[in-house]
Amino acid sequence: MAESWKLVLPCTRDEAERIEVEGEALAALEPPPVLMTSERVEDDPDSWQLEAFFDAKPDRRTVAAIRALVPSAADTDADPERIEEQDWVTLSQQGLEPVHAGRFYVHTSTNRGEVPAGAVPFLIEAGLAFGTGQHDTTTGCLLTLDALKRGGANFRNIIDVGTGTGLLAFAAMHLWALARATASDIDPRAIDVVRENAAANGVPLGSGPGRLALAAAAGLDHKLLIDRAPYDLIVANILAGPLIELAPMLATALSPGGTLVLAGLLEKQREQVERAYRRHGLRVASRIAGEWPALRLVKRIRYGAGRTTRPGPRGTGATPDFGSW
Structure with missing residues (x-):
């Protein structure tokens, strides 16, 4: 069975929202990691975290690329840990809520929920x-x-x-x-x-x-x-x-x-x-x-x-x- 690894770094809300999944920092990583951001302390914009999940132990270059996404973690220890094998793409989507904006309803395959009457689902x-x-x-x-x-x-x-x-x-x-x-x-x-x-x-x-x-x-x-x-x-x-x-x-x-x-x-x-x-x-x-x-x-x-x-x-x-x- 393939290995699974996780890297957790503290960050701010501003840094979390600026992360580009398809940005240059991640473009050379193959396979690309699955990224998740979340609050560590509710309603505190300075207390967020970035979690990166990998199919194999990330090397120093990969860790450096992830660390570069959140500059506030520059002085934080970045030690990947081995974890139980899971489907991290699916897991990352389970925490997302559908978005209802105007007539549009946007969802993933794991969070479709009930489409509001008259809404256009994507x-x-x-x-x-x-x-x-x-x-x-x-x-x-x-x-x-x-x-x-x-x-x-x-x-x-x-x-x-x-x-x-x-x-x-x-x-x-x-x-x-x-x-x-x-x-x-x-x-x-x-x-x-x-x-x-x-x-x-x-x-x-x-x-x-x-x-x-x-x-x-x-x-x-x-x-x-x-x-x-x-x-x-x-x-x-x-x-x-x-x-x-x-x-x-x-x-x-x-x-x-x-x-x-x-x-x-x-x-x-x-x-x-x-x-x-x-x-x-x-x-x-x-x-x-x-x-x-x-x-x-x-x-x-x-x-x-x-x-x-x-x-x-x-x-x-x-x-x-x-x-x-």
Whole structure:
């Protein structure tokens, strides 16, 4: 029987919420560990812990990669311990509660529970990629998309940038079933996860209306993503730094009057993110407040020669800066 090992490190709530399951720190670990975070002391943001489970005893390099996820544990002893053999992926999901956000109900295979009447369920397994619905940023995006639909918004060309599990793309496709939809992520493994989740949730893949096209790309740096622009709805649930860096690219890819939904930033980073997008012609239309806010921005409509257009089937059009993605 294969061995099972566990590494436990103290951390803060902020560090726990910043852990990226598919981030660079874990990308080289094969097989990847199963990570679980939890409170050690209720309602104390400085008393959390990170548990990492392994199929074999982790070497020093692996321990260092896990320790790097929680800088506050730098001076803590990191001694892996051998434990009883278990299915840690399944175990990690048993502690997760389903998320009911707007009309959407997100669950794993082990916590389906009773789907509320009228809710749209999505099966998204935990631990595969960021964006399970458990995190406030994902929930904020689901609530924002739901509010847009309830307010009568209609979109025809949608992209989910940094898609993770594909959940937000799936939700947008449910709300605007005739739209062309695209999902991208910088990590090719996340795209594999999206394919699996699409199959599990009956989401059709492809390039036409009502189907989801996929691309692995940094930002929008991919021919498919450029060719499908401009988008009238862009969703980007990533981190504040990349959001600021991507501001020129996302603003250019958004059609005049189009909507941009941003999340992944902390409240203390909000003004800096908003300022980056105001510089590129967007205004904040609404926000969901909280420690992890979700922002809804709208691109101002410009008239005259300065506006950005795309080539049509019978014309060339002007496309300033599109080639710089």
